Amino acid sequence: MDEFRVHTQIIDPVGSDDRTVLRSFLAPLGLDFEDDVELSAFVYEGDTAIASASLAGDVIKCVGVLSGHEGEGAAARAVSAVMDEARAKGRQKLFVYTRPKNKSIFESLGYTALASVPVGTDPDAGVMLLESDPRAFGDWANAIRLTLPAGKADGAAVVKSARPRPAGPSWSSL
Helix, strand or coil: CHHHHHHEECCCCCCCCHHEEEEEEEEHHCCCCCCCCEEEEEECCEEEEEEEEEEEEEEEEEEEEEECCCEEEEEEHHHHHHHHHHHHHHCCCCEEEECHHHHHHHHCCCCCEEEEEEECCCCCEEEEEEEEECCHHHHHHHHHHHHHHCCCCCCCEEEEEEECCCCCCEEEEE
């Protein structure tokens, strides 16, 4: 990536023409553009978009990098731009769902992995949830613990999904 030719464009709000451009960028990467996106960032090298990231509420999504530009920091640049815009809107705690292979990108931006769901035997298949505040989950768990008698409780919760689930483990703590 030629740093002298790289620039970032923020799209806020995302209009219908922007949605078409984002869909066209993400589709060849095997990613879908999601309709709840409110703002996006494109990283350009010259006139070519090489990375994107978007924000919907407190979730960063639609992060993609053009083939041949992986590992150059373009995704981190797009995500950082979206994070800056989110903070400007008063959103301090952000989440991202991503493939496990992208974990290091988000950890380098201060995210903490909360949970991972493997799919099959491929270690990069599945999904991972990360959060921007490394203390938030622990703070939440401690707040719950304070409401319990003697700080602990014996129990379990069983949740039944309306749709069939693939065989294998469900959400597992990291």
